[in-house]
Amino acid sequence: MLTSLLILLALLGGVTLSVQSSVNGRLGGTVGVLATAWLTFVLGALISVLLVLFAQPPRDMTLLDAPRxxxxxxxxxxxxxxxxxxxxxxxxxxxxxxxxxxxxxxxxxxxxxxxxxxxxxxxxxxxxxxxxxxxxxxxxxxxxxxxxxxxxxxxx
Amino acid sequence: MKQILTLCVVFAAGMGLSVEAGLLGPLGERVGHMSATLCIFLVGSLLLSLALIFAPRRALPELFAQPRWMLTGGVLGPVYVVIITSVTPLLGVGTTMVAILFGQIAAGLLLDHFGVFGVARQRVDGYRLGALVLIAAALALIH
Structure with a gap:
């Protein structure tokens, strides 16, 4: 049961990839792949900072403690x-x-x-x-x- | 010969994507899935910012002149990375990758068929439908 749910979640991940690449495909065609990738990563970083600060229970270990x-x-x-x-x-x-x-x-x-x-x-x-x-x-x-x-x- | 070499590079790049997922899962278990996601996007942003500064083409002014909706594709990135970070340790890298592949091909097929997001409309063809059925069978076998 849990496994099917997880697989469904992974499927959804694939769907987001596809949607993202259609939207980004248009953008990449006009401004280039590098700028498109840059925007994707910067937006992702902004959103993940918010997620870390407000949506993640505190942990004993942080990124800076993990092996490099x-x-x-x-x-x-x-x-x-x-x-x-x-x-x-x-x-x-x-x-x-x-x-x-x-x-x-x-x-x-x-x-x-x-x-x-x-x-x-x-x-x-x-x-x-x-x-x-x-x-x-x-x-x-x-x-x-x-x-x-x-x-x-x-x-x- | 050059073509084969190029394909090897692409093959290695694909291997890298699995290494990325394989690194993310255990990291997320230790520091939290959101932090693992942040790590990917933060380091990626820094690398690409460096590249952009030294790239011959000044693309940023042009980038921000595009219609807003075209700039929104990136908001889906964290969804994807949070999903692989949390799912990989439980399903394994192989099953996760095949499931993602299935979702990707299925969604691509639908997006093309209905011509969403300004993509040129292309009817569902037998090749990709067949591929999708085979991937579904592989997914059933692999986990």
């Missing part, structure tokens, strides 16, 4: 933005999307399997391999779907 390597998450997020800006014009959105998602999924099952970065261990069992196979098939579909749309754009 645990604070490096944003470097990966920013690297992702830069990598996409650089590569999408070179390899096309279809291939770039599939490469990102594949990297994301590969790394996530590795982190689970080896319990890296202080996460709980979730072994890579046959069920998970099955899921990976299905995801590969879906990536192929996404690739060909995007390719078709790209070439339609090129013609139109």
């Amino acid at each position: 390597w645990q604070l490096t998450g944003a470097f990966f997020g920013v690297f992702y933005i830069v990598a996409m800006v650089f590569s999408v014009p070179r390899v096309g959105i279809a291939a770039a999307t599939v490469a990102v998602i594949t990297g994301q999924l590969a790394m996530s099952v590795l982190i689970d399997n080896f319990a890296w970065l202080g996460n709980d261990r979730i072994p890579l069992d046959p069920q998970r391999w099955g899921a990976i196979a299905l995801l590969f098939a879906s990536m192929a579909l996404i690739y060909f779907g995007n390719r078709k749309r790209e070439s339609a754009h090129a013609k139109g």
Whole structure:
């Protein structure tokens, strides 16, 4: 029960990503990806300061007490933005999307399997391999779907 | 050859997104989910501000000249990060990522279909619908 609720919440997270990227896509087209990303992060920082101050129960430990390597998450997020800006014009959105998602999924099952970065261990069992196979098939579909749309754009 | 190298960079960038989620979960458990979210946006803002200062193009005046609604996409960012911070420790990184992927593709399909937010209208196509069904099956298997 709790698990389905959590999965629903994660789904919702995906929905917010999609909505955000449609709104930001327009903006990025006119002012550039860098300024768009900057605005997104600054707005996010402003809102999270408010959340920390008024919506979070006090804790014994603060960010400044945490080991510094645990604070490096944003470097990966920013690297992702830069990598996409650089590569999408070179390899096309279809291939770039599939490469990102594949990297994301590969790394996530590795982190689970080896319990890296202080996460709980979730072994890579046959069920998970099955899921990976299905995801590969879906990536192929996404690739060909995007390719078709790209070439339609090129013609139109 | 250059294309393959570029794709490797993109692949690594995707791996980085999972590392980010993998760092966030345990951090949120220790210092609070909101603080972990703040850490992402604060450090990200600082890095991007530095980049913007030295970027060749002066984009900020142009940015603030856009219609207001176009500037609101960023308010959704914290929602997303709070969600992954709190969900990842309970579901694991893999399940969380697949669930997010599903939500993303499903919402993208609908947004395109109805042409919301000024996106060019595109009817639901068989490719992405098929992909969505496969991701749903993978989600059922993975958790």
